[in-house]
Amino acid sequence: MCGCAHTLRGDTVLDALRLNTLSKKAAVLIVLSLVITIAITGVFVGKVVEDRTLSQLEREMTSEAQKTSIALSQYMAEGDLVMAKQVMRSELIREDVAYVGLLDNEGNVLLEMRDTDIAGEDLIIKEQPVVDRQQNLGTLVLGFSRQYIYDVVHDTLGTLIAALVEMFLLLGVLIYLLLRREVIGPISRMVSTIEQISLDDLAKRVPIHKSDEVGRLAAAFNRMLEKLERSHEQLKESEEKYRTLVETSVSGVFITQDTKLVFVNHAFADIFGYERPEELVGKSVLDLIAPECVSYVREKMEGGFAEGYVRFRTAAMRQGRCIWCEVMATRTTYEGKPAIVGTLIDITERVERERLLEEANRELERLDRLKSDFLVIASHELRTPLFSLIGNLEFLSEQLKTDDPRIKRRLNMIWQSAFGLVDVVNAIIVALKIEAGELEIKKEPINIGEVVEASIASMEAYAEQRSQRIVYDTIGGYIVEGDAHYLTLVMTNLLSNAIKYTPDGGEIAVGVLDEGDSVHVYVRDTGIGIPEEELDRIFDKFYGVGDVMQHHTSLSKFKGGGTGLGLYIVKNIVELHNGKIWVESMPNVGSTFHVVLPKTRRVEDA
Amino acid sequence: MHRVLIVEDMESSMELLRELMERESDFEVVSTATNGTEAIVKFDELEPDVVLLDLVLPGKDGLEVARHIKATRPNTKIIVVSAVVEDSILAEAKDMGVDAYLTKPFTRRMLTDTLKKVVA
Numbered sequence: 001m002c003g004c005a006h007t008l009r010g011d012t013v014l015d016a017l018r019l020n021t022l023s024k025k026a027a028v029l030i031v032l033s034l035v036i037t038i039a040i041t042g043v044f045v046g047k048v049v050e051d052r053t054l055s056q057l058e059r060e061m062t063s064e065a066q067k068t069s070i071a072l073s074q075y076m077a078e079g080d081l082v083m084a085k086q087v088m089r090s091e092l093i094r095e096d097v098a099y100v101g102l103l104d105n106e107g108n109v110l111l112e113m114r115d116t117d118i119a120g121e122d123l124i125i126k127e128q129p130v131v132d133r134q135q136n137l138g139t140l141v142l143g144f145s146r147q148y149i150y151d152v153v154h155d156t157l158g159t160l161i162a163a164l165v166e167m168f169l170l171l172g173v174l175i176y177l178l179l180r181r182e183v184i185g186p187i188s189r190m191v192s193t194i195e196q197i198s199l200d201d202l203a204k205r206v207p208i209h210k211s212d213e214v215g216r217l218a219a220a221f222n223r224m225l226e227k228l229e230r231s232h233e234q235l236k237e238s239e240e241k242y243r244t245l246v247e248t249s250v251s252g253v254f255i256t257q258d259t260k261l262v263f264v265n266h267a268f269a270d271i272f273g274y275e276r277p278e279e280l281v282g283k284s285v286l287d288l289i290a291p292e293c294v295s296y297v298r299e300k301m302e303g304g305f306a307e308g309y310v311r312f313r314t315a316a317m318r319q320g321r322c323i324w325c326e327v328m329a330t331r332t333t334y335e336g337k338p339a340i341v342g343t344l345i346d347i348t349e350r351v352e353r354e355r356l357l358e359e360a361n362r363e364l365e366r367l368d369r370l371k372s373d374f375l376v377i378a379s380h381e382l383r384t385p386l387f388s389l390i391g392n393l394e395f396l397s398e399q400l401k402t403d404d405p406r407i408k409r410r411l412n413m414i415w416q417s418a419f420g421l422v423d424v425v426n427a428i429i430v431a432l433k434i435e436a437g438e439l440e441i442k443k444e445p446i447n448i449g450e451v452v453e454a455s456i457a458s459m460e461a462y463a464e465q466r467s468q469r470i471v472y473d474t475i476g477g478y479i480v481e482g483d484a485h486y487l488t489l490v491m492t493n494l495l496s497n498a499i500k501y502t503p504d505g506g507e508i509a510v511g512v513l514d515e516g517d518s519v520h521v522y523v524r525d526t527g528i529g530i531p532e533e534e535l536d537r538i539f540d541k542f543y544g545v546g547d548v549m550q551h552h553t554s555l556s557k558f559k560g561g562g563t564g565l566g567l568y569i570v571k572n573i574v575e576l577h578n579g580k581i582w583v584e585s586m587p588n589v590g591s592t593f594h595v596v597l598p599k600t601r602r603v604e605d606a
Numbered sequence: 607m608h609r610v611l612i613v614e615d616m617e618s619s620m621e622l623l624r625e626l627m628e629r630e631s632d633f634e635v636v637s638t639a640t641n642g643t644e645a646i647v648k649f650d651e652l653e654p655d656v657v658l659l660d661l662v663l664p665g666k667d668g669l670e671v672a673r674h675i676k677a678t679r680p681n682t683k684i685i686v687v688s689a690v691v692e693d694s695i696l697a698e699a700k701d702m703g704v705d706a707y708l709t710k711p712f713t714r715r716m717l718t719d720t721l722k723k724v725v726a
Contacts, residue, residue: 376692380662383689384616387710391622394714422711429691438693 022184030172030179038161038168045164046157053153061096061126061144069128069140072102077132081111088113091142096152099123099143105136114143122146186214190221202229252344255334256285259301262334271346273319290315290322297327301340305331313347324351375432379425386425389418427565430489431541434572441576442483445600448519449477449512451484455491456510459499467504470495473511478519480597482577490573493566494523494593502527502590514599518579521595529587538583539571608725611654612638613645613671614687615663619710623658623687626717633721642666646674653679656724659704661688661695669695672702683724 019025068091075083088100092113101112123143130137186209193206205225208218246253252268254261261280269277272288289297293314300312309330316325329342397411433439456470463470480487498508506526513520530538537543542564574581578598585591610633614620620638627635636652639645642665649657649671657675661668668686675682684704690696691709699707706720 379691380689383710384619387689387712388616388618388622390711390713391626395625418711433693440693 022187023180026176026179026184030176034168034172038164041168042161042164045160049157049160050153053156054149057149057152061124061142062128064091064094064097065126065128065140065142068100068142069130072140073130073132073137076130076137085111096144096148097142098145098148099141101141101143102130103139103141105138107139110138112141115145124149182210182212183214186210186218190214190218194221197225202232249343253342254285254344255332255339255341256301257334257337257339259284259286259298261285262339268344271318271323271325271344272316288316290317301329313351324348372432372436375428379429382421382425386418386422390415390422393418424563427563427569430569431563431565434569439486439572439576441486441573443481444483445479446482446484446487447477448480448487448521448597449475451487452491452510452512452521455488455495458492459495462496463499463508466499466502466506468499468502468506468508470508470510473509475510475512476514476519478512478514479600480519480577481600482597486573487577490570490595491521491523493570494595497566498523498525498527498591498593501525515596518596518598521597522592524590524592526590529589529591530583530585531587532585535583535585539567539581541565541568543567608633608656609636609652609654610634610656610658611636611645611649611652612658613640613642613663613668614638614658614660615640616660619660626714627658629714630718630721632725640664642668642671645671649675649682650678654682656683656685656721658685658687661686661690661699669698669702672699672704676703685720685724 019028068087071087072084075081075087084102088102088111091097091100092115098115099112100114102110104110122145124146126142126144128140128142130140190206193204197204202225205222206218208215208222246265249265250267252271253263253265254268255263261283264277264280266277269275269280272280274280286294286298293316297312297314300310303310309328311326311328313324313326316323324347325344326347327342327344329340332339332341334341393411393415397408397415400407400411402408430439452475453472456472460470495508495510502508502525508526509522509524511520511522511524513522534543571581574595574597580596581594583591583593610627612620612623612627612635614623620640624635624638627633633656636654637648639648640663642663645657645659645663646666657671659668659671663671668688672684672686675684680703683706685706685708686699686704687708687710689710696707705724708716708720
């Protein structure tokens with residue numbers, strides 16, 4: 001690693017020698033190949049040529065010796081030594097001959113000539129007998145210069161090798177040039193084009209000239225550039241879009257790094273009373289938080305972001321004034337470093353409204369309690385004098401001992417009024433209890449038949465007053481689980497209504513029927529009936545006949561008499577007994593109220 | 607003969623109760639009290655069998671008196687005679703062991719029936 005760094009910084013000479021381009025590599029490769037090829041070829045061919053040249057020279061030397069021997073034999077047969085010498089001399093003159101000798105048949109040297117500057121061992125001797133007509137005259141000895149022979153061979157080889165080298169060199173250059181044109185060139189151009197491409201200039205394309213792999217590479221690269229260009233466009237568009245989104249958002253957007261604001265949008269600046277976002281960049285976000293909330297906010301922002309984000313409310317400072325903000329933030333990176341990005345809205349108004357709502361609720365609760373308390377106290381206070389009223393009334397009627405119908409009637413009216421008052425007070429209390437969910441129903445086995453009969457009995461006087469009859473269709477003795485007092489209340493209520501809303505002389509019919517696992521009680525009257533549209537409202541609190549009227553005046557709620565609580569109470573009691581109540585009615589014909597209660601068991605009629 | 611103590615703060619009510627009890631042949635009113643403290647004193651002194659007890663009393667209230675009665679002579683029959691109908695109070699009275707509860711206003715008949723039930 002260290003060495004690498006060194007060379008990178010260093011020498012241009014060294015740089016030039018490094019194989020950092022395809023051309024250089026190609027050149028080196030070609031040269032190496034050439035050298036090896038030449039070496040091998042050279043050695044091989046050289047060997048062959050050397051052998052062949054040597055053989056060739058061998059043959060030439062031998063034939064030369066033969067030729068000379070023949071020439072000599074003629075002269076020797078004639079005894080012409082001068083000519084013989086001549087022949088020998090002409091041989092010596094030859095470059096390759098360095099010695100000529102003539103021997104007699106005994107091997108004695110008759111004649112010899114030699115070149116001046118050679119030693120004996122540098123000769124290749126060729127001997128040829130001189131023969132004339134099958135008669136050995138002597139022996140010719142030709143000494144060829146070994147040096148010369150070798151020189152010839154070497155020259156030949158040299159020429160050959162030179163030729164080879166030239167040829168291969170030419171070949172190498174051709175290959176190199178071809179390589180450059182077809183491969184290295186296009187690649188190189190492609191590389192330089194690619195090197196020029198930057199994110200600012202994605203429109204450039206690599207030139208394609210061929211359809212080979214290089215061409216395909218260029219084409220593929222161009223396609224990639226297309227995609228890159230497009231994706232770059234999309235990215236810019238997307239970035240632009242989000243930038244716009246952030247800038248036009250009504251929520252404040254912020255990015256902090258190490259609690260310093262590195263980005264805020266206009267809305268954020270606005271929330272904190274700044275003209276321009278730039279004014280806030282660089283400030284610590286904690287400066288904007290109300291002092292008492294700083295540690296809370298710090299904790300939240302530095303915390304684990306359990307679900308990936310954090311959401312909280314905090315008090316903040318807007319130019320010295322206190323405001324409430326809701327913040328939602330998550331972790332991100334900004335310019336390579338960890339940061340927190342989030343949105344923030346001013347919820348001061350909302351917090352205020354919540355507070356007011358809470359206060360209003362508390363006030364409502366208080367008033368509700370007050371109302372209940374008032375009603376309870378009022379009923380209590382009403383009951384006490386009523387006790388005296390009724391008690392004394394009883395004694396009075398006894399003490400008077402009169403048969404005077406007028407007195408009796410008057411006493412009766414007082415009695416009715418007093419109990420009317422008692423009923424009102426009781427109704428209010430029961431309704432209050434129902435509303436508060438505090439009405440307790442005793443769960444005892446009650447003979448509903450008996451309850452019904454008792455109620456009828458108690459209502460008979462009232463009915464008689466109105467010249468009405470109460471008839472019982474069937475009264476069976478069935479046991480239901482419930483509260484005698486409240487069930488009696490239900491019955492007397494229903495009967496009382498029936499009597500009230502039926503004209504004088506009318507008829508009230510009551511029945512108690514078996515329906516398997518429940519008891520069905522009904523009260524039928526021949527009264528004014530209830531309009532269809534009112535049917536589902538009659539069990540509402542404060543529903544009265546006054547509601548039937550078209551015009552509501554301030555006095556409407558008093559019309560029709562009664563607290564309007566009767567049926568409301570009846571329905572609730574029935575339902576608390578796990579029963580059901582409903583009504584059928586036809587205006588001017590009459591109404592029938594039905595109550596169904598779950599049975600426990602039937603008592604056999606006596 | 608059952609001996610009865612009546613505890614009631616309102617004069618008119620007291621008078622009425624007295625008169626009502628006079629009509630009851632099996633019962634004799636031995637004393638009356640108009641506040642809680644007096645009630646306790648008279649109760650300890652006279653040891654009645656039955657106590658007609660109002661709840662809303664000056665000084666110690668009816669529940670305190672009831673507590674005292676049941677703590678000292680638990681066999682005494684307590685009939686609460688009151689206009690109060692709040693369930694929490696009724697429940698407290700029941701827990702304390704009062705024997706009957708008459709809600710004002712009531713008829714003579716209701717009183718008679720209750721008395722009969724209680725001493726039975």
